[in-house]
Amino acid sequence: RCMAVFGRAPRVWGTMDTSLSTVCTWTGGAGDAASECVKRGIDVLVCGEVKYHAALEASQQGLCIIELGHDVSELPFARILAESCVRVGVAREKIALLDQNDAWQHPETRRV
Numbered sequence: 001r002c003m004a005v006f007g008r009a010p011r012v013w014g015t016m017d018t019s020l021s022t023v024c025t026w027t028g029g030a031g032d033a034a035s036e037c038v039k040r041g042i043d044v045l046v047c048g049e050v051k052y053h054a055a056l057e058a059s060q061q062g063l064c065i066i067e068l069g070h071d072v073s074e075l076p077f078a079r080i081l082a083e084s085c086v087r088v089g090v091a092r093e094k095i096a097l098l099d100q101n102d103a104w105q106h107p108e109t110r111r112v
Contacts, residue, residue, distance in 0.1 A: 006072050008068060010066045010068050010069075012064070014062075014065060015064070019043075022043045023042070023044050024042045025046045025047075026045060026046070027073045028073060029047070029050070030048070034047075034054045035054070035058065037058070038058050038061045044066060045064070047065065047068070048068055048071070048073030049073075050067055055067070
């Protein structure tokens with residue numbers, strides 16, 4: 001589903017057949033979000049990035065993590081922010097949304 005929505009293959013931590021009922025979304029870097037999700041009994045954390053050891057420890061405690069990439073997790077909110085600016089009076093022609101889809105790649109996923 002993340003691939004369809006965000007157009008990037010995420011890194012997934014945890015057991016793939018886990019039944020999920022509670023999801024926490026966290027744009028950008030997760031910081032302490034993984035440990036907080038474990039404390040609160042959250043099933044999956046969808047975030048931009050998470051430190052390796054934090055993800056490993058949290059996944060061993062039952063939390064699944066979907067790591068989208070820092071920029072990918074924030075891009076959907078850029079359009080929301082732009083529309084909010086228009087609603088408060090900023091002229092649409094003064095707002096620029098930069099397409100960063102080609103800013104980075106996963107070369108290991110390409111075959112020649």
